[in-house]
Each structure stands twice: as C-alpha cells, then as structure tokens.
Amino acid sequence: GSTKTPEERGNPTMMLTGGIRQSARRTILRTATRAQSSNSHIKGASNAGKGPIGMDGKHEIWREGIYDHDNEPKVKRRDGTYQSIEKLRGFLSYERNAEPYRRPLDRIMDWGELNPVEGDELHHSPVELKVQAARCMDCGTPFCQTHTGCPVNNLIPEWNNLVYNGQWRDAIDRLHKTNNFPEFTGRVCPAPCEGSCVAGLVDSPVTIKNIEYAIVDEAWKNGYITPRIPKERTGMTVAVVGSGPAGLAAADQLNQMGHKVTVYERADRIGGLLMYGIPNMKLEKETVERRVNLLREEGIEFVTNADIGRNVDVNELRANNDAVALCMGATKPRDLPVPGRDLKGVHFAMEFLTANQKRLLMTKEGTLESKWEKENFITAAGKDVIVIGGGDTGTDCIGTSMRHRCKSVTNFELMPQPPMSRAPDNPWPQWPRVFGVDYGHAEVQAVFGEDPRVYSVLTKEFIGDGNGNVKGLVTQDVEITDKGPKAIEGTEREWPADLVVLSMGFVSPESYIVEELGLDTDQRSNIQAVYGDFRTNVEGVFAGGDCRRGQSLVVWAINEGRGVADACNEYLQSIRTTDTSIAAGHVQNLSSLSPKM
Template sequence: MGKPTGFKEFDRKKVAWRLPVVRLGDYDEIYTDPETEQLQEQGARCMDCGVPFCQSTTGCPIDNLIPEWNDLVYNDRWKDANERLHKTNNFPEFTGRVCPAPCEGACVLGITNPPVTIKNIENAVVDHAWSKGWIRPTPPKSRTGKKVAIVGSGPAGLTAADQLNQAGHLVTVYERADRVGGLLQYGIPNMKLSKEVIQRRIDKMTAEGIEFVTGVNVGEDIDPKELTNDFDALLLACGATKPRDLPIANRDASGVHFAMEFLTANTKHKVHGDSLGDSFINAEGKDVIVIGGGDTGTDCIGTSLRHGCRSLVNFELLPQPPEDRAPDNPWPEWPRVFRVDYGHEECSAKFGRDPREYEILSKEFLLDDAGNLRGIKTVQVAWTKGDDGGWKMAEVEGSEKEWPAQLILLAMGFLGPEQYIAKSLGVEVDPRSNFQATHGKFATSIEGVFAAGDCRRGQSLVVWAINEGRGAARAIDIYLEGSSELPAPGTTMGTSMEVS
C-alpha cells in the first residue's frame, strides 16, 4: 500500500453528519462535505493485509476492489479510484450512502482497531466524479435487436437494466409507482439518499437508451403474459414488498400504519411536493411509537421527528446488543453490537434520551371511547439460552404497561414479494413465498422469465440487490446470445460509464 504504516499513524475518523439540531429542520441529506486530507489519511489506514476480507463472503457481496481504491485515494488519484470503483458497482453513490458496510465489519484492521472508513471513501469518490463530470452517458456502440422487460425499478432492476443495456439489448423497465427507484425512491428517506442523486443516474441511463415506464402495475394494468410475448426475456425484480404485520387486538385502528405507508407519503409530500390531502400520515403533535428496529425503524424515527412529534419511543423485541463483539460473534462476522444511527442521535438531541426500549412485546392496541387509537399495551420479556443452544423468550410476570400513542408505525421487515405476478405467470415459489430461481442462473420455472433481488432471495441489502442484478443480467445475456462478456457478480469490468 502507499502508506504501509498508515494504520499505526492515523485513528479512524468518520465524515461527520450535520448537527442534529440543524438537520432536524429540513429533509436534506445528513452528510457534510468531507475534507480531502481526511479521506487520504483514512485511505492510508487500509493495511497491506495480504487477504482483504473486506472482499470476502462476509464482506462486500459485489467484491468491490476496496484496497485498490483506498490506495488510489491516498495517492490523490481520484479519477482512477472512480474507474476502479465502477468496475464492480453500478451505483456506488447508493451503497456509499445507505449500505450498512459489511466490508467494514470484515476489515482485517478491525480485529484489533477500528476498521477503515470504507463507506465514507466510496461515497466521496463517486460524488467527486460526478462533480468533475467524469461520469456521463455512454450508449452501447451496437444493438443486438433483442428486447428485455424488467418489472421493478429498485436497485436490482436498475442494475440489471444498466448491464443489459451495456450488452446492447433494448431494455424497458416497468415501475408501478409514479417515479423510478423502488426502495431507493420511497423506502429510503431523502435525509439518507437524496432523490436528486437517484434522478441523475436515471437521467444518465435514459440518455443511454433505457426506457422507463412508470405508473404501470404489471399483473394488474398489464398482463405479464403480454410481456413474455412482446419481449425476448422478462426479469422480475419487484422486491419483497409484503410487510410483516402485527395481528393483535384492535389492529384495524386508524392510527396504526406500516412503515412504508408512512415513508412513501412523506417523500411524496415533503420532498416532491405532491398534494396528498388526508392520505398524508402526519406525526406532528402526536405521541409516536415505532415497533421494530433496523434501518426502516430508524427512518421512521427521523421522519417523525421532522414532522414535530410530541414524543417518540422505539420498541425492540430483542435485548440491547453489547458495546463490543460477544464471544459467539467473532471477526469477520458482521458485528452485532450497539449502534447509534442518525435517528437515535436526533431523538437524543430533541428529547434528551435514546428512543429505544428493549425486550418489549406488544399485546394490544388501545382505543379511546370514540374508537381512536390512544396507545398500546405491552409486556416485558426475558431471553434465556436453552440446553440446545437456542434462545427462548418468556413474558415477565407483572410487567404489563400502557404507552400513550396516537400514531404507531410497524417497521418489522418484509415477508416476501406480492404474489399476483407469480400467479398470473405460473411461476413457482419457494417455501418462503419468494420466486423460485437459483442464484447464478436466476431462471424461474417459466421459460424466458428470470427473477432477481429481494423477490428471489428475500429482504436484503441494496448491495445484495446489485449483486443479483449483475448476475441476472449475465444469465439473461447468455440465454439470449449463448455467451456473455458481462462479468459474473464479484468480477471486474463492465458498467456503463466513461472516464475522461
């Protein structure tokens, strides 16, 4: 590496977020502009580790060439770093903002020291490239005449579209929402991923020849069999959009909503300026409870705070994680440790406390005399490890409690894809209701129909969606042409960009 002793000389220093009291007043991205010298120092911390576990199966699913572009940044070779970054990742500005960074969890330096700030460096490289005009439309030099339809414009669908278009196929992407992006557009708030950042990629892809059709729900507005007749191949990349419900008493209360209902309405109204009327879910002046941790729960917290909620509590069923790795969670596994995300930090700044309450089991939604939501009844639980090594949950006697709430948001994950497309086409599903298709081949039980992303593997990360999109594109290209020059996931070469 350019600085073999860098990991000894420099401490880990993340790119700072904007101050909570400032960013709570808007929906702009939470990030600050990084200093070049800081990023170079952090790039210098990347060790000459021999085997870069950041690129292993426990690290980056797309095998980003992390040590290489860390070194290039340290040596002030930003254009080269951007080119190296795009060899494996079609959309580093998405992963650089929203990925939880399993690469950092697997960083070799993390065995004894805080890991390299890989995610910050990735994001800075691609943003720098955009600002310099190094990324611009590069349509394919020739066309195959083959047509591919893609259902879903989330990260898996967009990645496959980008790769297949590069291979010369004519690609049409169908999106049932009014705007392109899927999870990126409506599942992730503007504070974490600006919609302008998404749009600049969409504009580039459109200029390269990809057609986007919005407001069309394949399976309802269009019979998917029409697509199999009109196109040479069909890719289902429609995500895992069936939310996990909480079937307890009074579930139909008007103030109980799924997280995606809340987040989608917020982006439409607060970011895009759409007029939603009564369908806008407003947390202003309300006692808000978010049930479920994870990124979606945090996003509900941050959004509710920006609305001006009166109070906020976040229920988590599991115990609070430890500050450091537990003995049964060794490196290079993903570290299951206590973290403070942007929403938790903002809640502490506004209300003086972290919003999370651990080992809480919801029992009943509570209504007032007029039938309106007034709160929720819970019980504390305790977790113990059985003789078989598995964890068991038991309710704690006498721990019942009532919490006030006029708005309760369910952020407990997703169970799989909605089934109407699979039923219409006759696609087989696995025991978890995902579309049945083997990773690497991505072919469903129907000739010429493929599946990729969360609808195939279940709820997962954006970086895994990119892995799946790249893999499915290669499989479709082989199906159409007999062979493919597109890379398999995790290998280098082939994203549509130009570096000048």
C-alpha cells in the same frame, strides 16, 4: 439495535472486536472509534469489558496548516507530531477519523442529507481523505472485498490507493467495475466491509464508506461520469419488472451488453425503495433521479404506473420480450394481528415513509408532482409516536417523526439489547452484532435526552379512544428462549400513542404476479430461483433481489441485479445461437429443393 445479519438489516454500528490478544493491544494503540454509518463515537472496550458510549457531535479534523518546502501538507500522527503523509505504515501512523453527520439539532430542522456538504466545517478535505486512505494496509487477503465484507466485491484496496495518489478519475472507473451505483451504497449501506476490515481486528477499520461516496461525489462534480451509449445492439429485448436497486442494476448491465431494456415500475416515479422507501435525509431524490436520467440517456426506457399482473398483462409482456427479469422486491409487510389493529393511526412503515416522501415532492406552485392528495399525508406532528421494530426502516421512521416535530417517540424491539462487544459466536470477519447508536437514535437523545429504544417487549393490543382512533397500546416484557419469545407474567404496561408505525420487516413479494406467471416459491413465499443461475421454473423468466432472496440490503440487491443480467445474457445468447442455427438449416433445406443442374 437488532441482532440480525447484514443481509437482513442495515442498522449501522461500529464493530468492537472481542478476544483481541493482549500483545496486539500493546502493539497498536486502541483509540476512540467513530461509527460512520451511525455517526456515533464508540469508545474502545477495555479489558474490564466496558462497552461503547454513543456520543454524536464534532470530532477533530486535521488542518492543513503546516507545510514543508515542497508545499506538501503535514498531518498529525498518533504520537502528536506533524509529518508528511505516508502510506507504507499509515495504519500505524494515523487514527481513524470518519466524517461525521451534521449535528442532530441542526439536521432535524430540514430534510437535507445527513452528510455534510462541501464547504461545511465537518466535510472532509482531499487531504483528510488521503490520510484515511493511507490507513488501508492493502492486505494479502482483503476480507473487505469478499462476500463477508462487500457483497459486490468492490476492489477496495485498489481504489483506496488511487485516492491516496490523487487519481480520482481512475478511482471512479475502478469503483464502477463492481458497483453500478456507489452514490447509493456510499450513503445507505451499513458498511459490512468495515466490519471485516483487517485493521479493525486490533484497532479501528478504514473509513471505507466515507472514501466510497467521496469518490463518486467527486466524479459527478468533475464530469467524470458521462453516458456510455452501447455502440452495437443485439436485437434482443428484455423487460425488467421493478426499478429498485436490483432492477436498475440489471437494466444497466443488460443495456451495456447491447440488449434493448425496458423497466416497468408500478409507482409514479422510478427508483422503488430508493425513491420512496429511503427518506430524503439519507438519500436525496435528486441523487436518484440523476442516475436514472443517465441510464435513460444510455438507452434504457422507463415505464411508470405499470403494475404488472394488474394493469399490464404479464403474458403479453412475455410475448413481447425475449426475456423477463423480475426484480420487484419484497414489499409485503409483516403485520401485527392483535386486538385494535384496525384503529386509525396504526400504519405500516412504508405507508408512513411513502406519504412523507410524496409530500416532499411538491412543486413550488403547491401541486403535487406525484399526484398525491394532501389528505393522504400521515403526520407525526405533536403526537406520541411508537415505532414497533428496529433496523434501518424503524430508524427512518424515528428520524421522520423527529422532523415532523413529534411530541415523543419510542421504539419497541422484541429482541434483547445486543452486547456492547462481539459475542464468542460472532467472530471477525462476521458482521458485528453489537449495540450502536444510529442517526435517529442520536436525534432523539439530542432533543429528549434519552435513547428511544425499549427492548424485549411484545405488543399485546392497541387501545382506542372510542372514536376509532388509536390512543395507546399495551405491552408485555418477554424473555427469549429456545422455543422463541416467552411472555413474563405481571409485566404488562400501557403506553400513550397517537401514531403507531409497524416496522417489522417484509415477508415476501406481492403474490399476484407470482400466481399469474405460475412461479414456484420457497417456504417463505419468495420466488424460487437458485443464486448464480436466477432462472425460475418458467422459460425466459428470471428473478433476483429481495423478491428472490428476501428482505436484504441495497448492496445485495445490486449484487443480485448484476447476477440476473448475466443469467439473462447467457440465456439470450443461447436462444440467439439456436435461432441462427435454425435459420441456417432452413436455408440449407431450401437449397436441396432447387433444380439440379
């Protein structure tokens, strides 16, 4: 529901393109679209300007009940006939049919992933995936794989074609060429690639995200993903600080280049945002640990409970390594300094989500693997919950509250509700800043009968119960002006709240490691390093991911991690060449001191 760019948020919505030519509309039937990321049916905007309607539920799945003499399945086309699958004009023949999430009333009963598992009636078969891959037009200029679409430049048309041809092993190889962790992006990415899909100009985009995670899940299932242990080592060592998506991507790339890599994580488990910031229903932790274990088998060392700059000396870290890559994210949350902020029951989003995830990591014996005390758990059970701030994190707090069995949940957003279709200043192939229904919103609608979001409101103060606990808050409506939000007189309202979660984004990385190293920062307090170079002002120290870029998407973190690895490798090669030259010169000088014959 926010109007931020895809670099600032991942709130998934399906695009509805404004300004489409009437001739194009007549050429291709405009059909009902289904947003994979939000898993909501979005009805195409009519000429009258009507907007999308969020509807979460089961949609039609083609059955493989009709076969020809070659046992080739026939599938339903737009005209209602059943024919063999064709690729040449697939975008004209077949409708978009994204795999839906599990039904809201089912999925809120557990912490399992939103995506249906194999065997579930909602899970797409290989035949349906082939049909959806056939819709890819193999564009001459594939905007889906550009930075406008995919930050890691996934070769989307290529692996779509491989899926169409049933070449699943080749598909995962092609996917891994650009994306270290497609099982992560296939689950949590808002799919900007679909927002820039050419088919989406006049119809519905290809189900790229569905196909991506189908490729990687199929690869894990069939044993296509195995350890790639480097045959040679360079003798150079790199310390990677932070084990989120940027740190893991940097470590993976550097390790494959032959360098010895050690990853330092201040938490008790590897994964960073992937482990504790993204809840289990979006990304099961077994999926994260499976990839981390693979990286460990490939030679990467991981050190947990290592808080660089506090319990690990940063200068010692530099002295013991040839290069240091800082990928520790932007973890300092944006606060809300209003009266009553110190009341019990007001928490940052990461406090709430981390406490919940650590509780889920309990062993069968009842002890906590993460050594997390039970009294630190923050529960929404039976409470009136208010989440301040939208975006992915806000939605995750809503979904978590629903699984706790909250009494109610309301979501405040400072900005006004986004438009139902693209605004004139938001043309294709930009990320469509339009209204959409995410998974948490659909769950609230299913249980309480209404969307939880309230737009254009500003929180003025928190109200206590007299015993130090929050019992409510006061808001005031605002209008957005050129100078920012302006409060509207006489619009104050009081809301009941036993639990308030602040989900207003992150402002910068933690300052102590930055100060300890003497790093230059930009005006937003992020580490200063030019994109593409990633070098800081300190020799041998590089920075990438959210700590350099600012709060962003997992896929952008992977992009930056790969870039940091390239920059580190170039630096290591240069100092290795210099050391070799010095050594050679030293030998030559020694030979000049030898007795002359």
